[in-house]
Amino acid sequence: MIPKRIEKYCLRHTSVGSKLLRELEKYTRRHCDDPQMLIGPHEGALLAMLVRLSGARRILEIGTFTGYSALCMAEALPKNGKLISCELKPEHAKIARTFFKRSPHGNKIRIRLGPALETLAALPASARFDFVFIDADKENYVNYYKAVLPHLRPGGVIAADNVLWSGRVLAPKKKADRAVVKFNKHVHRDPRVECVMLPVRDGVSLIRKRLHRRA
Template identity: 60%
Template structure:
C-alpha cells in the first residue's frame, strides 16, 4: 500500500502522542514477533484516538468488529467506566486466545467480552436495549457496508461509528482490488447517508467517524 502521510511527519505524530501502557507495548511486540499479519494491529496513534473517543463520548457500551490480538479493545476498555462493556467480535480462535491472555492481565480486561464467530450473527443477536454508544469496524473489508447497516440502528442518537482503513493505502482513488472497491463503495455509502454526520481522517490508513443524527 502507498504511504499516506510523510514518514517523518508520521514519526513526529507518533512521538507527540500519549504513549501506551507497558502491557499494550508488550502486546504490540508480541504481535509483531509472532503474527505474519501484524500490520493489521492499530498502533499508538490510532489506539490513543480510540481511547480518547470513548472517553469524550462517555461511552458505556462499545462494540468492536475485528479483535485481532486485542490492542484496540484494550485501548478502548481503558476509557470505559468500571461497569462499562466492550463486546469484540472475531472468527479466529488463535488470535482471540492471544487477546484473551492479555485481557486477563489487565485491570480493564473484565470489561471485555469476546464474541467468537460471524460478526453479523453476533450483531443481530444483540438486544435492542441498551443501545451502543460507539462501534469500531475493523474486519473483513468486503463486509463493511453490511456491518454498518446492521449496527447503525443499534447505535444511540449521537453515538459514533468508527471505521478503519478507509483510505486503503490510497487505493480508494482508483480501486484495483476487491477490498479497495468495497472500501470505496463503503465510503460513498457513508457520504450519501443522511442518517449520519461524518468526517474522514488521514490517520494511519484512514479513519472515518460517522455520528448518528
C-alpha cells in the same frame, strides 16, 4: 500515506496507552501473521481519546485480532464500561484473552467468537452502543454499518478503520478496494449520519448518528 517522519513526530507528542499495550504490540509483531493489522499506538490513542470525549460506556468492536484496539478502548472506559469485540478466528481470540486477563481493564471486554454478521444478528433488538469500531473484512463494511446503526444511540459514534485502504480508494482494482469505496460512498450519502474522514494511519472515518433526521 503520511511521511514517516511526520508520523513519528505525531506519536512523540501523543499520550500513548499502558506498558501492557506496548508488550501486546511487540508480541503481535513477533508471533503473528499480518501484524500490520493492529492499529498501533497513534490510532489507539485516538480511539481512547474518542471514548473519553464521548463518555462512552458501551462499546462494540468488529475485528478483535490480538486485542490491541479493544484494550486501548477498555483503558479509556469507566469502571462499569463494557466492550463486546467480535472475532472470527479462535487463535486471535486466544492471544487477546491472554492479554485481557493481565489487564485491570480486561474484565470490561467480552469476545464473541464467530462471523461478526451472525453475532450482530443475534443481538437483542434493545442492545444499544455509544461507540462502535469497525475493523474487520472490508467486503462486509456496508453490511456491518447497516447492522450496527440501529443499535447505535442517537449522538453515538462509529469509527471505521482503513477507509483510505493505502490509497487504493483512488484507483480501485480488487474486490476489497471496491468494497471500501462503496462503504465510503454509502456513509457519505446517508442522511442519518454526519461523517468526517481523517488521514490518520490508513484512514479513519468518524460517523456520528444524528439526533434528528436532517430536514
